[in-house]
Structure formats: structure tokens, C-alpha cells
Amino acid sequence: MNTAADILFGGLFQGSLYAMMAVGLALVWTTxxxxxxxxxxxxMLGAYLAWQFVAWGLPAYVAFPLAVAVMAGAGWLLQAxxxxxxxxxxxxxxxxxxxxxAAGSLIENGALVVWGPRSKQVPPLLEGNIALGGIGVSLHQxxxxxxxxxxxxxxxxxLTRTRLGLALRAVAQNEDASRLVGLNVTMLYALAFGxxxxxxxxAGIFLGGYRFxxxxxxxxxxxxxxxxxxxxxxxSISGPIFAAYVIGFFEAICxxxxxxxxxxxxxxxxxxxxxxxxxxxxxxxxxxxxLA
Amino acid sequence: MxxxxxxxxxxxRAPAGAAPVGPGRLPWRREAVAMLVGFAVLALLPFVxxxxxxxxxxxxxxxxxxxxxxxxxxxxxxxxxxFGHIALFGxxxxxxxxxxxxxxMDPWIAxxxxxxxxxVAAVAVTIPILRLKGIYIILVxxxxxxxxxxxxISQSEYTGGTQGLVRIPTLxxxxxxxxxxxxxxxxxxxxxxxxxxxxxxxxxxRSRAGISIVALRDNEEYAVSRGxxxxxxxxxxxxxxxxxTGVAGAFYAAYQRNASVEVFGMSLATIILSMVLLGxxxxxxxxxxxxxxxxxxxxxxxxxxxWRPMITAVxxxxxxxxxxxGIFGMLKSATGVFSRRWSPPS
Numbered sequence: 001m002n003t004a005a006d007i008l009f010g011g012l013f014q015g016s017l018y019a020m021m022a023v024g025l026a027l028v029w030t031t032x033x034x035x036x037x038x039x040x041x042x043x044m045l046g047a048y049l050a051w052q053f054v055a056w057g058l059p060a061y062v063a064f065p066l067a068v069a070v071m072a073g074a075g076w077l078l079q080a081x082x083x084x085x086x087x088x089x090x091x092x093x094x095x096x097x098x099x100x101x102a103a104g105s106l107i108e109n110g111a112l113v114v115w116g117p118r119s120k121q122v123p124p125l126l127e128g129n130i131a132l133g134g135i136g137v138s139l140h141q142x143x144x145x146x147x148x149x150x151x152x153x154x155x156x157x158x159l160t161r162t163r164l165g166l167a168l169r170a171v172a173q174n175e176d177a178s179r180l181v182g183l184n185v186t187m188l189y190a191l192a193f194g195x196x197x198x199x200x201x202x203a204g205i206f207l208g209g210y211r212f213x214x215x216x217x218x219x220x221x222x223x224x225x226x227x228x229x230x231x232x233x234x235x236s237i238s239g240p241i242f243a244a245y246v247i248g249f250f251e252a253i254c255x256x257x258x259x260x261x262x263x264x265x266x267x268x269x270x271x272x273x274x275x276x277x278x279x280x281x282x283x284x285x286x287x288x289x290x291l292a
Numbered sequence: 293m294x295x296x297x298x299x300x301x302x303x304x305r306a307p308a309g310a311a312p313v314g315p316g317r318l319p320w321r322r323e324a325v326a327m328l329v330g331f332a333v334l335a336l337l338p339f340v341x342x343x344x345x346x347x348x349x350x351x352x353x354x355x356x357x358x359x360x361x362x363x364x365x366x367x368x369x370x371x372x373x374x375f376g377h378i379a380l381f382g383x384x385x386x387x388x389x390x391x392x393x394x395x396x397m398d399p400w401i402a403x404x405x406x407x408x409x410x411x412v413a414a415v416a417v418t419i420p421i422l423r424l425k426g427i428y429i430i431l432v433x434x435x436x437x438x439x440x441x442x443x444x445i446s447q448s449e450y451t452g453g454t455q456g457l458v459r460i461p462t463l464x465x466x467x468x469x470x471x472x473x474x475x476x477x478x479x480x481x482x483x484x485x486x487x488x489x490x491x492x493x494x495x496x497x498r499s500r501a502g503i504s505i506v507a508l509r510d511n512e513e514y515a516v517s518r519g520x521x522x523x524x525x526x527x528x529x530x531x532x533x534x535x536x537t538g539v540a541g542a543f544y545a546a547y548q549r550n551a552s553v554e555v556f557g558m559s560l561a562t563i564i565l566s567m568v569l570l571g572x573x574x575x576x577x578x579x580x581x582x583x584x585x586x587x588x589x590x591x592x593x594x595x596x597x598x599w600r601p602m603i604t605a606v607x608x609x610x611x612x613x614x615x616x617x618g619i620f621g622m623l624k625s626a627t628g629v630f631s632r633r634w635s636p637p638s
Contacts, residue, residue, distance in 0.1 A: 035427065085613055091573075093427055094373060098569050099612050101562045106605040112598045219558060223438065230431045261446045268439040275432050276420045 005133035007252045013141050015248025016148035019241050020203035021221045022228035023152065024196030026240040029229065030172040031192040034083060034096040038104030039200055040222025044215060046071045046201025047208035048111055051122050060123050068201045075197020076190045078103055084189060104218070111215040122208035144206050151202070152241055155195075159237060168192060227271055232283050239283035246282070320498065327494070331487050335480075344474040349591050351475060351547065354482040357583035358489045358540040360567035361576050362533045368573030369497055370529040371509030373426065376417050376433035378564060379440045380410040380534045382555040384541020386444060386451060389551040392461040394450065399463045403542040410538025413440070414530040422523055441556035456552030463546045478547055485543055486580070489536035493576045496532055505529050506574075566608045572618030582619050 021043065028036045046067055053063035082099040089095055124140035125147070131137075159165040170178045171188045179185050207213070207221065224247075232243030247267065254263040274282060341347055363377045384406035391402040417436045421429045444451045451457065462470060465477050496502050505525050507515040516522055545551050554560065567586055571578030586604070593600045615622050 035430075082609060082613070089616060093430075094367075095569070095612060095616075097430070098562075098565055099609055101558075102566070102605040102608040102612070105559075105562065106602050106609075109598050109602045109605070113602075226431065226434070230428075230435075265439060265442040265446060268435045268442065271435045272420055272432055272439070275424065275428060275435075 002134045003256065005135050007249070007256055009132070009135060009137060009141075010252035010255075011245070011249035012145050013248070014251055015245035016145050017203065017206060017221075018224055018228050018248055019152060019244035020144075020148055020199065020206060021225040022232070022240045022244050023155065023237065024199035024203075025225045026229050026232070026237055027155075027192055027199070028196045030237060031168055032083065032087075032189055034093060035100075035226075036078075036083075036193075036196065037097055037100040037222065038078065038107065039196070039225060040218030040220075041104035041107045042071060042075065042197050042200035042218070043204035043207060043221050044111060044213065044218035045074065045107055045204070046197075047122055047204035047213050047217070048115055048120075048215075049201070050205045051120050051208065051213070052115075054123060060125075064205055067205065068198045071201035072194040072198040075193040075195075075200075078197070079190055079193035083193070084186070087189075108215050108218070115215065117214065119212035119214050120208075121212055122205055124209040125206075138210065140209050151199075155199075155237070164191070227267065230271060231274060236283070242283045323494065327490070331483070334483055334486075338476055338479050342474065347475040347479050349587060351478055351482045353584050353587045354486040355540050355544050355547075356564060356567060356587055357580040358486055359537050360564050360571070360579035360583050361490060361493055362537045362540075363564060363568050364571070364573060364576055364579040365493055365496065366529050366533040367568055368575065368579075369502065369509065370505045370526070370533075372421070372526060372529060373430045374417075374433045374530065374533070375430050375561070376436040376440075377533070377537065378561040379417075379433075379437035379556060380414055380537045381541040381544070382437075382444075382553075383410050383413050383440065384538035385545040385551045385555050386541075387538065388542035388545045389457045389460045390450065392546075393457060393459075399461055399546060403463070403539055403546065406542030406545075407535040407537075407539035410534040410541065411531045413538075414534035415527060418527050418530045422526060437556055437561075441553055444553055444556075452551075454553060456550060456554075458550045460545055460549050460551060462549055463543075482543065482547075485536070485540060489540075490576065490580065492532075492536065497576065501525070501528060566604075570608060570611050570618050572620035572622075575618075575620045578618055578620030581623070585619065 021039075024042075025036060025039050028034065028039075049070055050064050050067035053066055054060060058066070078100070082103050083096055086092060086095050086099065124138065125143040126139035128139045129136055130139065130142075132142075157165075159169055167178070167183050168188055168191065170181075170183060171185055171192075175185060178188075203221065204213075204218075207217065228244045228247055229240045231247060232239035232241070250270070251263055251267065254266050258266065337350060338347060341350070359377070359381050363374070366372045366374045366377065387409035388399075388402045388406040391397040391405055392399050397405065417433055421432050424432060445453050447453075448455070463478075463481065464470065465481075468477055470477050497506075504515065504520045505528075507518070508520055508522060508525055512522065541555070544555075563586065567582040568579050570586065571580070571582030589607070590600060590604055593603060596603065611618065611622075
């Protein structure tokens with residue numbers, strides 16, 4: 001029974017983390033049509049801010065939301081400085097890749113100067129461990145598995161049931177028409193980046209609570225988020241969320257049967273194969289703006 | 293007027309088989325003279341800089357310039373967002389290292405083999421992206437680069453895994469001592485590589501094949517309707533951009549005498565990509581100039597520690613925001629001697 005429990009728990013946990021990492025990236029892509037390559041660095045910065053606030057003596061239930069709020073502002077700032085001035089350039093996607101990479105490098109090295117290279121750890125969401133189905137798991141991991149779907153559901157509700165969320169999706173579908181009906185496109189861009197950065201910060205706090213954090217901790221999650229978004233299809237928010245869990249389970253199964261070393265190679269091989277057969281992603285129907 | 297229309301207009305004038313000559317295009321003789329002068333100046337540099345550190349910086353400039361200018365061929369001219377370009381460099385590094393160290397191959401032959409391996413890899417990665425466009429090409433080629441890296445890490449009994457390889461056999465020139473000449477021989481080998489690569493790239497982009505890939509980039513439907521094969525030209529573009537990249541990787545391994553998976557990392561990719569974009573895409577020369585500027589700039593700030601990458605990042609941001617045409621576009625508008633036809637894609 002341990003095998004099944006291992007795979008089930010590992011898949012759910014990794015899937016939740018990947019979903020948190022990828023959903024912000026997908027949100028920015030679907031609204032603005034650019035890939036934010038500083039998304040991983042934002043996870044790092046969110047985790048470090050949370051750590052800093054806790055170190056200043058704030059209780060975790062104040063420090064974590066505060067870090068998330070500050071990061072939302074940072075997302076807005078990034079958008080205003082290195083993304084919005086470029087809107088309208090013909091090679092926008094490529095230029096934004098390089099400007100967000102450069103901005104990420106700036107933040108990453110800034111964090112190194114401010115906090116130093118020594119690894120730190122954010123306090124976990126919940127302390128302690130329990131045995132579940134024959135395997136030992138930490139309450140922090142359980143909390144991530146429970147909280148992630150709640151946040152994703154809230155995001156889904158926001159995007160499909162509120163006026164502001166609908167406006168965001170309208171911009172994603174047709175920017176010119178949105179402008180014509182009077183939507184403030186500039187403000188909505190800023191909002192998308194702000195929400196994405198807040199989600200990244202939350203993912204960073206999740207990560208920082210169960211493994212040590214360093215200024216370069218964002219690189220690997222960014223890569224994973226990119227894979228998730230590609231797998232899921234880059235035209236919707238829900239595609240990457242399903243894909244995150246699929247990949248979580250794929251990795252859990254692979255690392256159980258083929259070992260940890262082969263898992264990334266198998267994952268990439270599956271990714272390339274998926275794109276050859278279904279370039280628009282696994283969980284999409286119809287064409288997206290990415291196929292332009 | 294798009295390049296596709298230009299090609300069309302030129303087709304009627306040019307004799308069959310000849311590369312069309314556009315209006316305002318720098319005549320090849322003038323370009324050849326300018327190139328000769330430029331490389332002659334570079335060839336004299338070791339007599340000015342006699343210490344091995346300055347020569348080391350210049351050698352790194354040449355290696356980066358080869359990789360960046362070849363990337364400009366696929367990215368700037370071909371419009372193919374090949375984010376696996378650095379992997380081609382890494383494949384050159386590892387092909388050379390494994391062939392000389394484990395198979396005992398002659399270093400010079402292994403260097404050529406590094407280039408050929410990169411070409412084979414480029415063809416392999418082009419096949420899945422033949423149907424794809426834009427961001428999907430970025431993601432597949434990025435995935436390809438990661439896949440190559442993971443395979444190298446997992447085969448640690450041959451490749452050394454994350455530890456990398458050390459004591460790789462280096463190049464030889466007759467009985468010349470490569471170690472005690474303050475990098476004199478390495479400098480000229482690196483320069484020779486840059487000369488060969490640049491002549492090849494400029495000849496390629498001025499040829500009919502080069503013009504046809506620009507036509508495909510600017511107006512794919514029209515270019516295809518004029519009988520240009522997207523599949524064939526994309527394969528040719530990626531393969532052409534791979535050879536000297538792989539050779540540069542092999543030379544890098546021979547020069548550093550070690551190989552590590554860091555050559556596949558994001559930081560190297562970011563630096564080289566900044567060179568391509570800072571220099572101005574679709575120029576070849578822009579990438580070479582930017583390689584020089586960025587490398588020397590970064591070396592000059594070696595004392596700044598963690599501030600160095602931050603200053604470099606700010607420099608990249610400022611140039612990208614203020615000068616869409618990159619450094620080459622900046623120079624061009626400042627001097628006005630270069631023809632309009634060279635303007636990078638907007």
C-alpha cells in the first residue's frame with residue numbers, strides 16, 4: 001500500500017506546487033501575450049520578503065499576506081518599467097523575454113547583496129508531521145495540498161464570475177475590442193501582472209517552508225512552470241492547472257519506477273512529443289493567440 | 293517594402309542562379325575591404341596587449357562573438373526563435389571532450405567533429421519545430437536544451453555528470469608550446485575561427501538562400517507562394533547556424549581544458565542572447581560588436597562582485613528600452629554610412 005500512498009501523495013504535492021508556480025505565468029501570457037521570465041525570481045523574492053518580515057518579529061499570519069501584497073506591487077512595477085513601454089514592438093515576445101530575464105538577474109543579484117548567499121528557511125504553514133497511509137508527511141505539505149485548490153478556485157471564480165475578472169479575460173481575447181467598449185487596458189495589464197506576482201510570492205512561501213532558500217532558488221521552478229504551461233496549452237488558465245497535476249503524478253510515477261535521474265529527461269521527451277502531436281497543448285480546444 | 297517583395301522585384305532583373313543585388317545594398321567588394329581592415333586591426337592586437345589576461349579576454353570575446361553571430365543567423369535573419377542555440381555550443385564542448393579524452397581522437401579532427409555533431413543536433417531539433425511558430429519554437433528548443441543537459445548529467449560514467457570533465461587534451465601547433473606563449477597561439481586560432489565564421493555568415497546571408505530565409509521571415513505565405521520551401525530553408529538555416537557554434541564549443545573545451553554542464557545554463561544563454569539583441573538582430577556584425585562591448589565591460593567591472601551582473605542587467609534594459617535597433621542600429625544612425633537595406637527587423 002505504501003507505493004500507492006507514496007505516488008498519490010507525491011503527485012498531489014508536486015502537482016499543487018506546480019499549479020501555484022504556473023498559474024501566474026499563464027495569467028500573464030493569456031492577458032498580455034508575453035512570457036515573464038522573472039516569474040521564478042519573483043517566487044524567490046516573495047519567500048525572502050516573508051522570511052524578512054518574520055525575522056522582524058511579525059507573526060507568520062501577518063508576514064505572509066504582507067509579503068504577497070508587497071509582491072503584487074513589485075509585479076505592477078515590473079510591468080510598468082520593462083513590459084509596458086515595449087507593447088507594440090513587432091518582436092515583442094522576444095524582447096520581453098530578454099528584458100524580464102535582465103530584470104530577474106537584477107533582482108536575483110540584488111537579493112544576494114541584501115540577504116547574502118547563506119540559505120534560509122521560512123517557517124512552515126503548519127508545524128509537525130503525521131503518518132498517513134503508512135508514510136510520514138509534514139503538515140506543511142498537507143497545508144499546501146489543501147490551500148492550493150482553494151486559491152485556484154478563488155482565481156477561477158474571480159476570472160469567470162466578477163466584472164473585473166471578465167474584463168481581464170476580454171483583454172486576453174481581443175484587446176482592440178476591449179478598448180472600444182471602454183475597458184482600461186493599461187490598468188488591466190497592471191492588474192494581471194500584480195496578481196501573477198502575488199501568486200508567485202505565495203508559491204515562493206510554499207517552497208521556502210519545506211526546503212532551504214537561496215537567491216537562485218527561482219530558476220528551477222520557472223523551468224517547471226514553463227513546462228506546465230506548455231503541456232497544458234497556453235491559451236487558458238485551466239489547462240495549465242490540470243497539466244500541473246498530471247505532471248506531478250507523472251514525476252511521482254517516473255521517479256518511483258525509473259529513478260530520480262531519468263525523470264527530467266523523460267519529462268522533456270514527453271513534452272517534445274506532446275508538442276509535435278498537439279502543438280497547442282493537451283487541454284485546449286481551438287486556436288490561441290500563441291499560434292499567431 | 294518587405295524583403296519578400298524585394299526578392300520578387302530582383303528576380304526579374306537578376307540572371308537565374310545569381311544572388312540578387314538590392315538597391316542601397318553595400319557592394320560586396322566594399323564590405324570585403326571593410327572586413328579585411330577590421331580583422332587586420334584585430335590581428336595586430338596581441339602586439340599591443342602582451343599579457344595573457346588581456347589576450348584571454350579577447351579570446352573569450354571571439355568565442356562569444358562566433359556563438360552570438362551564428363545565433364543571429366537563425367534568430368535575426370531566419371526569425372526562428374531557437375532557444376536551443378546554446379545547447380549546440382554545449383554539444384560542441386562535450387563532443388570534443390569525449391572524442392579526445394575517451395576515443396583518443398586528434399584534437400583538430402575532434403574540433404571539426406564538434407561542429408558536425410552540432411549540425412546533426414540542429415537538424416534533429418528542427419524536425420519537431422517545422423510545424424510550429426513563435427513562442428512554441430522557443431519552448432520546444434528550450435526543452436531540447438534541457439533534455440541534452442539532463443542526458444549529459446545522467447550519463448555520469450562518461451560525462452562526469454554535474455562534476456564535469458577535466459584535463460581535456462588541447463590543441464597543438466607543430467611543436468609550439470601552447471602554455472608558455474601568453475596565449476599567443478590560442479589568440480590566433482580563436483581569431484581564425486571568428487574570421488571563417490563571419491565570412492561564412494556574411495556570404496550566406498548575401499546569397500540567394502540567405503535572401504530567401506529573410507523573405508520567409510517577413511512574409512511567409514508570399515515567400516512560399518513564390519516557391520520557397522519552408523521545410524528545406526528552415527533546416528538549412530538551423531544547420532548553417534550550428535556548425536561554427538559547435539566548433540566554437542570544441543575550441544572552448546580545448547582552451548579551458550574542462551567541460552561542465554554550466555554551458556547549458558540560463559546565465560550563459562542570457563548573456564549570449566543579450567549580445568544578439570543588444571547588437572541588433574539581422575546584422576551579424578552587431579552581435580560581434582556587442583560580444584566585444586559586453587565581455588570587456590563585464591571584465592572591467594570584475595571588482596564589483598555581485599554588483600557586476602546588476603550593472604550589466606541595467607545596461608541591457610536601458611539599451612533594449614531606448615534603442616530597439618541595438619548597438620548596431622545606434623552606430624548606424626550615428627554614422628549613416630551603412631545602407632538602409634541593413635536595418636534590423638522591426
